[in-house]
Amino acid sequence: MGLQVVRLKCEYKNNPLGLDVRKPRLGWNIEASRRNTNQSAYRIHVSKEDPDFNTLVWDTGTIDSDQSVHIVYEGTQLEPRTRYYYRVRVWDDQGTGSEWSSSAYWETGLMETSAWKAEWISPSRKPSDGTGDKPAEEPADYVRKPFTSPGKVRSARIYATALGLYTLYLNGRRVSDDLFTPGWTSYNKRLQYQTYDVTGLIGQGENVVGAVLADGWYKGNLAWKGVRNLYGDRRAFLMQLHVKFEDGSEQVWSTDRSWHVSSSGPIRMAELYHGEQYDATLELTGWSSPDYNASSWTLAEVLDHPKGHLVAQENDPTRVVEDIQPIAVIHTPKGETVIDMGQNMVGWVRFTVNASAGHRIVLEHAEVLDKEGNFYTANLRSAKQRIEYICKGGDAETYEPHFTFQGFRYVKVEGWDGEPDLSSFTGRVIHTDMDHTGFFECSDPLINQLQHNILWGQKGNFLDIPTDCPQRDERLGWTGDAQVFIRTAAFNMNVAPFFTKWLRDLKADQFEDGAVPHVIPDALPADHTHSSAAWGDAAVICPWTVYLCYGDTRILEEQYDSMKAWVEYMRRQGDNEFLRNTGFHYGDWLGLDAKEGSYRGATPNDYIATAFYAYSTSLLAKTAEILGNAQDAEQYRLLHRRIVEAFNKEFVTPAGRLAAPTQTAHVLALMFDLVDGAVRRRVAGTLAKMVEQNKDRLTTGFVGTPYLCHVLSQNGYHETAVKLVLQKEYPSWLYSVLKGATTMWEHWDGIKPDGSFWSTAMNSYNHYAYGSIGDWMYQVLAGLDTDRETVGYKHLQIRPQPSDGFEWVRAKLVTMYGTVESGWRKQPDGRLTVEITLPPNTTASVELPKALLAEVQENGRRAETAEGIISCRQAEGNVRLRLGSGTYTFSYPFVV
Incomplete structure (x- = not known):
């Protein structure tokens, strides 16, 4: 294999179209046959519209550097609507050079x-406000425009957006498989x-471009109070088609008042929460083709709406990512006919039916059946999740929704x-089309199902924004949920573009x-509360986590003012600037130590608020230092010290006891380094006793749960953490698994042991927050983590922790540098095998637990002599190694 440059990326993407980034960042992976291969130099060529690189707009020359991600383009100023090709070659640390990579482009x-x-165009009817005799739900609008292409097309691009949702068509064909465009911002x-790119869709002569428009997040029903028209009361469409011809000429067609509109098509209603009504007898066959008669259509109106806030697509598009087949037809005690998909999913059902014209098919969607086995939708609240299809008759007809999704x-x-045939139904799974990067499995099938549930909870809730739930009348970007789960999310999928856009x-x-709304985008009423501790802190924690996982300093630069504003907001809230003891807070939301009838756990609000104030301030100080802002770094380091001092004075007794006797209080003090020395040891010991005395069960809510197992493992109580994760009785992660869950639940007891439900008011069965345990499984159980100084998995920390209850564990992560693997297995002869893979241009600090250096073998030889091992030493009963790239198999005698 030698040395090769592969998998070139620009702004995290393969060959992206339509970037508005002035100085995009480039990166690549290296493949090498030799262990401990590191890049010593690179060279990049960039050309404009020239795949052969005959004329360059940027030639870096040979740069002595091991950097292979986030290399900022510094060539000539980029021009709009232009393709730039790039290629890379590298040299390793022995002076060997690669060939030029295959070319990529942006x-x-x-x-x-x-x-x-272009001009914004809109239907001419008066907008609906949902009051009086005006209908709240409107049919979809169809807009079209014929145009004549005078010659052979060399390239063609459409730039489009909408106020509402749109789907784009050209000459009878859908232009892309992207869904819910332009997304929610x-x-x-x-x-x-x-x-x-519509180059292949335009023919010489007559053509037609068109779009279908619906309300979506822009003006549809949003949140639980039935509010509509949050951002505006009229749908609109904006589009420019740029065509370059083989003769060198260019022509542009744009939306204007000459376009025609019809609302008499088959989509009679489309709402994100409530579903879709589709009357196939009203289909406008061929409406986006040249030979269609649109004489009954009306002219569009031009809408006076700004364009100065338009930005190119930032995150990955939403798509149908996979299909699943149902597993059973159920006839409930009430006589209902129910299809079981076998998986709690987000998306919709495609079905094929053969019926007479006007025959009506209705689908309703639910997450669970009640304890009698009947269809149950009370937890959806006002969301209808209802699909109504009116058949056109004749041959078999296939339908799937367009502008709605269901959980x-x-x-x-x-x-x-008659009896539904399962082959007539397909579940179409929809989410933001992020790369699947993380894989975890172990010897315990229940934990493997838990990982499955964590991943599917992310799939269901990462639909353009990080939603709290995908089924009821909410589906909002709750900040607290996002920040507790982001580290787990960044293992499972490449979420960097996703969170960049959301942030x-x-x-x-x-x-x-500097105050931060509870949900982003802010869809709550102007008089709603905001800035809860642990929710508003997403402003700091989320960009920091993206930096940690991807080495992305640009997101820190972009978000720095926001991060700083949030910390300064907290600074102004308390009775003094070092305690945060005022304002509204969700507290330890859904903590099991809550008083009867309360959603908030027993940990005091001011305790939680001050703890997060300290944590965000510490991250802000680190961010300032990374960005070279020495004055701010010193200021916020000092502020952090003062907050910690005030915290200890307020919440820690002279004897080292915490004023709040809750699991979450102890977790936060440890996780955020608010106590040290003897006090820290006492707090850790007390937390472990709390868990043990509660029969290895937790009492934590949204705030404490993400960190609970981490602090136990970090402070000498790893086996206690393992018992928590393996606990099968309520409350536990495995309780829902044993209840048949296929996604994470909002409540530990969303379904009670007797089959009854926790509540109807707030009881989602697809709610990712408690899936944050995945972070512990990957980092601690499998031992795969990034170094906190050399971030982005350039240098790794690999410290597997074999434990009772597991025979083997393995994790794999596709990082910015390539694939990393860490796994261990207990062998029948009492030896432990640890397998590690590191991609070229990375290194790792590895700790083999309970090992003697003289007994450690790597592929049958003494570890000290193995190729790729930079250093090894005995340390405190463990063996510590520094490894270069390559695949390693260590084996040694091990006793738990």
């Missing part, structure tokens, strides 16, 4: 808002547009003629005084 978008010549401050496992079918909306929606 393509710029419009770059400047002044480039938008803080629309009046930031609105994404998408770029489509469900069970589908109630009404109107079906830009957080910054946009942040109040002038």
